[in-house]
Amino acid sequence: MGIAERKERDKEELRERILIAAKTLFLEKGVEKTSIRNIADLIEYSPGSIYHYFKDKNEIFHSLHQGGFQQLMSRMEVLAKVSNPMERLKRMGAIYVDFALENPDMYDLMFIKEAPMDHVYNSNDEQWKEGFGTFNFLRATIQECIQAGHFRGHEEEALSFLVWSTVHGMVSLHIRRRCEVVLAQRQDTIVKDGLSEFFTILDRLSL
Amino acid sequence: MGIAERKERDKEELRERILIAAKTLFLEKGVEKTSIRNIADLIEYSPGSIYHYFKDKNEIFHSLHQGGFQQLMSRMEVLAKVSNPMERLKRMGAIYVDFALENPDMYDLMFIKEAPMDHVYNSNDEQWKEGFGTFNFLRATIQECIQAGHFRGHEEEALSFLVWSTVHGMVSLHIRRRCEVVLAQRQDTIVKDGLSEFFTILDRLSL
DNA sequence: AAAATAAATGAACACTGTTTAAAATAAAAA
DNA sequence: TTTTTATTTTAAACAGTGTTCATTTATTTT
Structure with missing residues (x-):
């Protein structure tokens, strides 16, 4: 009965090759500009x-995109x-920022892109619950900060949303290339610099 | 000599009709999914x-895109x-937040939607840079804040980017409905609440 | 009315995502 | 081994895209 299994493996292998080719092209020239024919050409x-x-x-x-949430979550494990x-x-x-900058297309799919991905968020997709878990992890951490005496006068849920928004805002403006004209001379560092400004603010709020 | 002028007006009018039709379709089904033929059909x-x-x-x-910036800019005049x-x-x-929440589609077009035009961002179009006058206004204001003794230890450009990112992050997560699952019970107020948390932070940084 | 000018058209080109009938290949049965 | 069956792969086709351009149509000038 090894033949059926080998066939299954072969099929899975080709599926994987398609995914690798697709990912390569998506990262290289963007999702929209990658055609099925391009992918087909690459895997011959x-x-x-x-x-x-x-x-x-x-x-x-x-x-x-499913792999994306898994990647982000596993990075958070440390x-x-x-x-x-x-x-x-x-x-x-x-x-979070590193993940977004290293996997901009993945991040785009996970947090920026619209319509075709709607079903993901409405379904009981296991991977999405992973993403849900990431936000809850942020909330729990901020809750701990508050209990440790930081962020006095702030409300946990709204503050968590604000923190998420801040990092999301920076990486999404960068990914969607909205800072290129306005910050042309420091495109490469502006997100990291913004993040370090954010850290300075967080430190100041801890006192 | 009124004929040439009338022709000019007619031409400008058709140009305007194309823009209105394009805007309608862009907001309705997205830039990428709107074809020139769709626009042509609409204006017959x-x-x-x-x-x-x-x-x-x-x-x-x-x-x-430029029209949107002009709208936003005129709101800033007060x-x-x-x-x-x-x-x-x-x-x-x-x-900024009010503009985004009241004109989510236009905001989407201006700051979130995939901008397919590489040449726009790479060109040294003076008019285009005018469109980003709003960001320069933000920078000037933050510069004034620093000169008034606020935001000690911060760098103007990166801080401006961070502030922009914060408000953009909140409204874009809201517009692209990423907080619905995670913050289901306060969808309607979370952006305003987040903004008020942000104001609290800004006040604290002023001291 | 004829000539010159400007505007609008529709067909064509090279692409796109997707479907499908046919062909090639591999596996199972006779 | 040969035939039948099932699967995999393909090429062609369909309907769509942005864009170009020779031709037609309409308008203005002579």
């Missing part, structure tokens, strides 16, 4: 054959060892 | 004729009367 198969492994182009995005909540909060922000 | 002209009034699709987007820079900064944030 016909365009039609891709539709044997994925329903459509969106399903390829979705498949890659924070379990950071006992100081303020330190944890800052390192959380750094991990 | 042939697709080719649109190229008599705009170099390409990018130029149509560009034109609408701030000229606010002499206290910290007060001006806060009211600027409120105007």
Whole structure:
């Protein structure tokens, strides 16, 4: 009965090759400008054959996007060892920004892109609950900060939203290229610089 | 000599009709999914004729994009009367958020939607840079705040980017409905609440 | 009325995502 | 081994895209 299993493995392998090719091209020239024919060319198969492994182009995005939340969550795991909540909060922000800058297309799919990904957020997708978990982790950390005497006068939920918004705002303006004209001469460092300004503010709020 | 002028007016009128049709469709189904043929159908002209009034699709987007900035800029004009820079900064944030919440589609077009036109951001279009006058106004205001003794230890440009990012982050997460799952019970107020948390932080940084 | 000018058109080109009937290949059964 | 069955891959086709351009249509000038 090893033949059926080998066939299954072969099929899974080609599926994986499609995903790798798609990811390569998405990162190289963007999702919209990558065609099914481009992907097919790269793996040396016909365009039609891709539709044997994925329903459509969106399903390829979705498949890659699932991996995205898993990646982000696994990056956050090192924070379990950071006992100081303020330190944890800052390192959380750094991990979030790093992830976004290193995987802009993935981040785009996860937090910026609209319509075709709506079903992801309405479904009981396990990976989405992972993302939900990330925000709850932020809230818990901020709650700890408050209990430790920081952020006096602030409300936990709204402050958590504000913190999330701040890092999301920076990386999404960068990813959608809204700071290129306005901050042309320091495109590469502006997000990191903004983050360090944010850390300065957080430190000042701790006193 | 009134004939030439009438022709000029007619031409300008058709140009305007193209823009209105494009705006309608862009906001309705997105820039990428709106075709030149769609626009032509709506104004009951042939697709080719649109190229008599705009170099390409990018130029149509560009034109609408600028109009949005002009709108936002005109709302900011009342701030000229606010002499206290910290007060001006806060009211600027409120105007920005209000504009975004009242015109989510236009905001989407201006700051969130994928901007397919590379040449726009790479060009040294003077008029385009005018569109970003709002950001320069923010920078000037923060510069004034620093000169008045606020934001000690902060760097003006990076801080300006951070402030912009914070308000952009909140409204864009709201517009793209990323807080619905995570903050289901206070969708309607979370942006305003987040902004008020932000104001609290700004006040604390003034001391 | 004829000539010159400007505007609008529709067909064509090279792309896109996706579907599908047919062909090639591999596996199972005779 | 040969035939039948199932699967995988393909090429062609469909309907769409942005854009170009020769041709037609309408308007203005002579």
